[in-house]
Structures are given as C-alpha cells and as structure tokens.
Amino acid sequence: MLSDSDLRDLLRTHDLRATQSRLAVLRILHGQPSPSSHPDVTEALASNGWDRSTLYRNLTDMAAAGILRRVDLGDRVWRYELANASTQHSGNDHPHFLCTACGDVSCLEKVDVTIGGSVPAAVNLGHVAIQLRGLCDACTEA
Amino acid sequence: MLSDSDLRDLLRTHDLRATQSRLAVLRILHGQPSPSSHPDVTEALASNGWDRSTLYRNLTDMAAAGILRRVDLGDRVWRYELANASTQHSGNDHPHFLCTACGDVSCLEKVDVTIGGSVPAAVNLGHVAIQLRGLCDACTEA
C-alpha cells in the first residue's frame, strides 16, 4: 500500500514534479487489478476537471520515466500499470490476456511461455512482449 | 499462383460478387509476404480511384466470408492476409511478430509456442491468438 507521500517520492525520484493530476492518476492506477487506458483514467477523474490532454501526458510522461509500464493488448488501446510499486500485481513485466468477447484484461503473472523455432534473436533472449487473446472463462461458459 | 479466374471463383464460392475492386484487393494481397492493412491497400490502389470505404468493406466482407484472415498485431491496425489460398505463406493460422522499432511484420509459420500455468481454459485448448512484439534482427543490429 502506497501512501500519498510515497507517490510524491516516486515522482520526485524520477525527476517529475509531484503535481495534483499526476498524484490523482497514480492513486487511480494503484490498486487496479489490471492496466487502465487513457479513456479509463479520463473517465475515472472526470469529476475532478482535469483536461484529457493533461492526463494523456501524465500517463505518457510517467511511462517514459519508468514509473508506469505501457502495454498494448492488441485492441488499439494503450493501457498503463504501475511498473514497480507494491500494487495488486507484481511490479515485474508479465504477459496479459485480453478477452475478445467482453474486453476484460487479466494479468498472467505466473504463466510460463516457451517459444521454439525460427524467431528473431531478441525473442530467444527473452526480449519479447507476449500477448494472448481469446475467450475468457466467463465468456466460454456463456 | 492464383489466376484472375481463380480469384473470381474464390469470391463466387463464398457468395460474394466478383467486383473489380475485390479482384484488385485480392491481387494486392496475393503474393504479399505478410498481412496488409486497410491504409496499405488504399495506398497501393490509390491510382485506381477506389474509395477507401469500398476497400474497407471489401476487406471486412471478405474476412467475414472466410476468404481473408484478419489479424491484430497490437499496434492499433487491422491487417489482412489470404486465409487458404496458395500464397507466399501457408494458409494456416499462425502467430505474427511485430517489430516495435521499424513496424515490420513477420509471419511465424514454423514456430512452436507452449503455454503453461494458470490461464483461461480456452488457451489450453489452443483457442488463442498469440502475438509477439520486440526488435527484429535488423533493428537489433542497428
């Protein structure tokens, strides 16, 4: 659990000013079980009056600084999650699963993917982002 | 190698009319080593004067009919490839690799991906689309 002062320190140690909107964005992302998109964050903070371009730059700037991880699940939407902090999911990089029916995202933190065959060298070094898409259990049953 | 008459038959057997623009789209896709996007196809056929919404519907309709396969590589762009015809790549479904630096797409037709751990049931049944993203060999060297 990260306190308000923790979040402030997180920003300062990454050379970013601890502005009100950045703190609000971090509070939203902290504790989310799966990554949130820019539209998600904009809607969540709609009542606060932040401009969507401010929130957009908050997300991209914090991702560029390494505070957030930007993930692309293959549905034309960037999503962001805390990269290292103690949050509801591990700070380590991990694959994600996107349900093609309901859009739900799950973090596959304990999944092991092995890739064999003729692939770019970077893949064999583990420098690869893996995305899985299909039907989630709920949508399979339905 | 598919002849013009082959392409015409391909459309007719799928209950689609063999229109000039559909034939032009199939000619473009046939022989491509990797899937093409709607903007790709629009640009390739720019001199022919086809409207982009016509080409858009050509692609989506032929994908819905099963002539094309629509793939999503995680960069907010739909791409299309021939689904079954004898083309430069196998008609079978296969994972794709997207270079995050140069945008190049490669078809991983001989790659074996094993997934273990706690995943949705559909994944263990092989009902899953797998996308790999990272640096291609050319961009790794550069």
Next chain:
DNA sequence: GTTCCAGTTGCAACAATGATGCATTTGCAA
C-alpha cells in the same frame, strides 16, 4: 442479349484514440 434487383459502391459524415502547438499557470529550488 436484355431485364431486373439485391448486392455493392461512392460520398459524406462521424467516432475513438492518440498527439501536439502555444499562452497561461504552477511546483519547487534557490
């Protein structure tokens, strides 16, 4: 070969997400 109509096209909009230039405001170090 001609006719006819459902299927298809061209055009004009619109939606969603992402991105940026610039004047004004603010965080924070001095």
Next chain:
DNA sequence: TTGCAAATGCATCATTGTTGCAACTGGAAC
C-alpha cells in the same frame, strides 16, 4: 519570497475504423 523551467488547459489536428444512403452494377433469370 521569487523566478523560471516544467506542466497544464485549450484548441486543433491525425489516423484508423465505421456507417447511412442514394446511385450504380454483377450476374441470374428469362
């Protein structure tokens, strides 16, 4: 407390995807 680089608010644009509707056409039926 002040000064200024960093950040914001607002306007505006880009890209990709999507749809309504009137006009046109492929091809089956004759």
